[in-house]
Amino acid sequence: MPELPEVETVRAGLDALISGATIVSADVRRDSCVRLLPGGPAQFAAMLADARIEAVVRRGKFLWMPLAHGTPPQMADAVPAEALSAHLGMSGQFRVHEGAGAPAPHPHCRARLHLDRGGTVLTLDFLDQRTFGYLHVEELVETADARAGGAGSALAAVPESVAHIGRDALDPAMDVEAATRAWRRGTRGIKQVLLDQTLVSGIGNIYADEALWAARVHPERPAHAVSAAQSRALLDASREVMSRALVQGGTSFDALYVNVNGESGYFSRSLEAYGRGGEPCGRCGRPLRRAGRSSPARAGW
DNA sequence: AGTAGCACCTGATTGC
DNA sequence: TGCAATCAGGTGCTAC
Numbered sequence: 001m002p003e004l005p006e007v008e009t010v011r012a013g014l015d016a017l018i019s020g021a022t023i024v025s026a027d028v029r030r031d032s033c034v035r036l037l038p039g040g041p042a043q044f045a046a047m048l049a050d051a052r053i054e055a056v057v058r059r060g061k062f063l064w065m066p067l068a069h070g071t072p073p074q075m076a077d078a079v080p081a082e083a084l085s086a087h088l089g090m091s092g093q094f095r096v097h098e099g100a101g102a103p104a105p106h107p108h109c110r111a112r113l114h115l116d117r118g119g120t121v122l123t124l125d126f127l128d129q130r131t132f133g134y135l136h137v138e139e140l141v142e143t144a145d146a147r148a149g150g151a152g153s154a155l156a157a158v159p160e161s162v163a164h165i166g167r168d169a170l171d172p173a174m175d176v177e178a179a180t181r182a183w184r185r186g187t188r189g190i191k192q193v194l195l196d197q198t199l200v201s202g203i204g205n206i207y208a209d210e211a212l213w214a215a216r217v218h219p220e221r222p223a224h225a226v227s228a229a230q231s232r233a234l235l236d237a238s239r240e241v242m243s244r245a246l247v248q249g250g251t252s253f254d255a256l257y258v259n260v261n262g263e264s265g266y267f268s269r270s271l272e273a274y275g276r277g278g279e280p281c282g283r284c285g286r287p288l289r290r291a292g293r294s295s296p297a298r299a300g301w
Numbered sequence: 302a303g304t305a306g307c308a309c310c311t312g313a314t315t316g317c
Numbered sequence: 318t319g320c321a322a323t324c325a326g327g328t329g330c331t332a333c
Contacts, residue, residue, distance in 0.1 A: 003327095032310090061327080090326050091311085108311095131310050132327065186303065197328080205326070 002088040004168055004202030005245035007061045010094055014063075015056040017096045018124060021117035023048045023067075023084075033110035033128060035136035035161075047082070047137040048113070054080055060168040060201025062087055064159050066140065083140050085159040089132025097123040111135055136161065168202035169238050170246075180231040183223060190226050191219035194234065203238050206274045207245075211237040213273035219291050244270065 002010070026048045028034055028041035037043045051067040058064075066080035086092070097103065102123035105112055110131070115122035126135060140157035158165070167174040182199045183190070193199065194208040203211070212219050214237035217230050226234075248270075272282045277290040 087328080089310095089328080129311065130326080188304065192304090195327085 002061060002090075002092065003204035003207055003242070004060060004170065005207075005242050007058055007063060007088060007202075008170075008246055010088070011056050011058040011063055014065075014094055014096070017098075018053050018065075018115060018117065018122060019055050020053065021115040021122055022050065022052045024114040024116050025049060027112045027114070028110075029105060029112065030110040030131070032131065033126065033134055035134050035138075037137070044135070044137055048084060051082075051084075053084070053115075057083075058168075059158060059162055059171070060165055060197055061204070062159070062162045062165060062201075064140075064162070067137075079157075081140055082137060083159050085136045085138055085161060086126070087133050089128060089130065089134070091128055091130040092133030093127040095125045095127060097125070165197050165201045166199050169200050169235065169242060170202065174200065176232070176235060180228060180235055183231050183234070184226055184228065186223050188223055189220040190217060190223050190234070193223045194238070200235070200238075202242070206271070207238055207242050209274040210241045210272060211235075214241065 026045040028044060031041050034041050034044045037047075039046070048067075051069050054066040054068050056063065056065050062085065064083040064085035066083045068080055069082075086094075091108075095106075098120065100121050105125060106127055108127045108129045109125045110128050110133075111126045113124040113126075115124055126133070136159070138159045138161060141160050141163055142157050143163050166179070179200045183193050186193070191208050191212060194203050194211065195205070209219070211234050215230060215233040217226060217234060273288065276288050278287055280286065281288050
């Protein structure tokens, strides 16, 4: 499943291939992959036509591409007000084909965008087997934390649907003290809190389990019973394991095949906890016990 | 306000 | 063999 490292791999791949390209047309092959607009998929396609993709940006697991329309003389100070946003859900993928004669759309292809990058024909397919992902065209809005962002963040605005999402674990502008303080409020199990994208974004089921294992904190421990030191250890562990995954995801990446398949195992050999219920713990050798719903397991903390 | 629970959807796997 | 139940999982909405 795509979590922060997988989505960042996709973002970097897309950015290299389609930034600066103009959208010629959009072909929505399954209406429900486009978020509700008053005019439906037709409006979606109309809003994209002739727009130029300025960049590919990410916060947590959310992706978006600020759009510029037309080429007015005063373009220099024109700030994109709109973006094509995307969420990969559980199974979303982007694939780019360069040149004319793109292959027939895959059965899971939900939308196909035709692009032009300086005269080169590009085909951008959005694939999504389980259909939890989506595409959307929406306004960019300023958020308080975007304005307060310190050094390192170029983010000035985020799509409306991302406004409630917290800065992600690898964002240099994230406020560590505020984040760990927020984590320790409330009665929910700490794993639930790690998965709450409004506090710190980007952490999903896999990396939550890995961080909990590394920091030796039980996933069902009430958040208020987690110490400040443990909370910082959890954040550090999340960053560390996601950084390692990102390096591996980034290396095995083919320029024209933007890989998003989080299950494809490039990092799975390194996992200590996720999906390992019943297997021996890498620290103590005792079997890992499943904890909670579909949570992996834990032993030896 | 904070939290639990469910809906959303499809393909693979398991059970009868 | 064939069909039905189960699972997987991120997000967003509703209800308590």
